[in-house]
Amino acid sequence: MKKLIAFFTLLFVLALPALSADISEAxxxxxxxxxxxxxxxxxxxxxxxxxxxAAPKVTQxxxxxxxxxxxxxxxxxxxxRNEKFTxxxxxxxxxxxxxxxxxxxxxxxxxxxxxxxxxLEADGSWKIAGCTLAEIAEIGA
Numbered sequence: 001m002k003k004l005i006a007f008f009t010l011l012f013v014l015a016l017p018a019l020s021a022d023i024s025e026a027x028x029x030x031x032x033x034x035x036x037x038x039x040x041x042x043x044x045x046x047x048x049x050x051x052x053x054a055a056p057k058v059t060q061x062x063x064x065x066x067x068x069x070x071x072x073x074x075x076x077x078x079x080x081r082n083e084k085f086t087x088x089x090x091x092x093x094x095x096x097x098x099x100x101x102x103x104x105x106x107x108x109x110x111x112x113x114x115x116x117x118x119x120l121e122a123d124g125s126w127k128i129a130g131c132t133l134a135e136i137a138e139i140g141a
Contacts, residue, residue: 041053045069047065083105
């Protein structure tokens with residue numbers, strides 16, 4: 001059973017680069033624009049603007065901008081107050097959603113990898129369906 005799980009895990013990992021090729025360059029640019037706009041809204045404490053980029057699944061959990069901003073402030077402080085950020089690759093997650101990789105740096109010199117899952121809405125727009133955040137261990141630190 002362990003060999004079977006390892007085999008399917010390997011197949012999935014090998015398929016990621018091929019799957020990411022299915023994401024158009026226009027969509028990749030759109031993801032970067034959406035993430036940039038939301039991060040800038042956080043910096044300006046513009047809760048309504050930041051909240052406007054959240055997918056319906058997120059807004060069901062956090063029914064208004066104030067609750068959403070409180071969650072981000074307490075659960076994602078590097079996202080809420082970053083010093084700078086850079087974009088990495090765009091991949092596909094296990095649910096078939098495009099994921100925009102972002103490296104975030106904070107004022108205290110720490111670095112984080114943020115994975116923004118994107119969701120295509122019925123109107124053709126993209127929204128942020130979730131963000132996973134992990135601190136990056138710096139080489140030589």
